[in-house]
Amino acid sequence: MSKYKVVLTGTTWPEAYEKLLEQCEVKVWEGPGPLPRDQLLDWLADAEGLFNVGHVKVDEELLDAAPNLRVIAQSSVGYDNIDVEACTRKGVPFGNTPGVLVEATADLTFGLLLSAARRIHEGWELVKAGQWRTVYGTDLYGKTLGVVGLGDIGSAVARRAKACGMNIIYHNRTRRPNDEQEGATYVSFDELLTTSDCIVCLVPLSNHSRGMFSKEQFNKMKPTAYFVNASRGPVVDTQALYDALQQNKIAYAALDVTDPEPIPADHPLLSLSNILITPHIGSATYETRNSMANLAAENLLAGLSGKPLPTCVNQSVNYK
Numbered sequence: 436m437s438k439y440k441v442v443l444t445g446t447t448w449p450e451a452y453e454k455l456l457e458q459c460e461v462k463v464w465e466g467p468g469p470l471p472r473d474q475l476l477d478w479l480a481d482a483e484g485l486f487n488v489g490h491v492k493v494d495e496e497l498l499d500a501a502p503n504l505r506v507i508a509q510s511s512v513g514y515d516n517i518d519v520e521a522c523t524r525k526g527v528p529f530g531n532t533p534g535v536l537v538e539a540t541a542d543l544t545f546g547l548l549l550s551a552a553r554r555i556h557e558g559w560e561l562v563k564a565g566q567w568r569t570v571y572g573t574d575l576y577g578k579t580l581g582v583v584g585l586g587d588i589g590s591a592v593a594r595r596a597k598a599c600g601m602n603i604i605y606h607n608r609t610r611r612p613n614d615e616q617e618g619a620t621y622v623s624f625d626e627l628l629t630t631s632d633c634i635v636c637l638v639p640l641s642n643h644s645r646g647m648f649s650k651e652q653f654n655k656m657k658p659t660a661y662f663v664n665a666s667r668g669p670v671v672d673t674q675a676l677y678d679a680l681q682q683n684k685i686a687y688a689a690l691d692v693t694d695p696e697p698i699p700a701d702h703p704l705l706s707l708s709n710i711l712i713t714p715h716i717g718s719a720t721y722e723t724r725n726s727m728a729n730l731a732a733e734n735l736l737a738g739l740s741g742k743p744l745p746t747c748v749n750q751s752v753n754y755k
């Protein structure tokens with residue numbers, strides 16, 4: 436039996452790669468740097484499957500360059516780099532990797548809040564510099580956490596916060612009765628901004644959420660507020676965040692995602708003393724990244740053989 440022709444825009448985890456090799460003839464980009472667009476379009480000319488590593492932009496142009504494409508799989512839950520409507524128009528199912536990364540990402544998100552509140556990273560820097568002294572933070576116990584985007588990950592963050600004795604409020608596009616039964620109270624976005632001691636953002640990036648944290652929103656927050664963003668950088672207006680931190684309009688920010696990303700070492704945000712940034716490592720544990728790669732491989736192989744994808748975003752697609 437002839438093998439499916441598949442393009443990988445970067446290297447993936449060995450277990451998933453082995454699964455692909457059993458059924459596919461793969462072209463894989465191993466660098467250096469990201470796969471050049473021209474090279475990608477050239478490779479896609481006869482490809483049946485695209486395994487998207489590194490959030491390569493999928494748009495009408497790419498789909499037009501790939502007339503035989505029958506499936507796209509991506510090893511992430513966020514898919515703001517994918518024009519899903521164009522995929523649907525072209526009859527190409529697209530699969531992401533929801534669920535398997537929830538607990539790891541919630542750990543990192545809550546870890547950022549805890550580290551910012553208790554200055555864990557600052558304490559370690561002091562110790563390394565030979566300065567054994569007390570660095571003061573703030574209690575999380577008894578404080579109010581506002582979750583913006585209480586989906587799979589936001590809800591897992593809320594569980595962790597509740598276990599630490601925090602009160603949970605949330606704002607979402609749709610209300611979540613199960614989480615409300617667990618003690619999360621739904622509030623308007625404005626009420627969340629004005630009453631939260633800590634705010635965690637976990638909304639997908641879309642036309643609705645781009646820039647939803649800007650000057651107006653930071654001005655409404657408490658001057659003692661802690662702000663954590665683990666969703667996507669452009670959900671936050673970076674200049675407005677810089678101003679809010681620099682002018683002490685809010686107390687502290689902790690980010691796993693930035694705009695621009697990667698953030699250059701000479702960016703003004705990095706000169707502030709009330710910020711903590713990690714390099715987009717929310718899901719980056721060995722176990723979780725391996726599970727994400729396996730699920731992406733399952734999506735790809737299902738699409739190639741004309742079966743429904745285990746986790747398909749555009750479920751209404753008419754398969755080619």
Ligand SMILES: NC(=O)c1ccc[n+]([C@@H]2O[C@H](COP(=O)([O-])OP(=O)(O)OC[C@H]3O[C@@H](n4cnc5c(N)ncnc54)[C@H](O)[C@@H]3O)[C@@H](O)[C@H]2O)c1
Binds near residue numbers: 513588607718
């Ligand atoms: N930092 C990381 O490494 C990392 C890891 C995984 C996911 N993420 C990001 O987190 C996002 C959320 O992931 P998830 O698995 O929890 O997704 P999800 O779909 O389960 O949850 C997202 C929630 O946000 C809500 N929402 C959407 N738009 C909104 C808006 N404009 N205002 C208010 N609420 C809105 C939805 O109703 C949904 O409940 C992903 O889209 C991705 O961008 C980042």
Ligand SMILES: O=C(O)[C@H](O)CO
Binds near residue numbers: 514
């Ligand atoms: O969306 C996701 O899954 C994470 O940001 C990793 O890319």
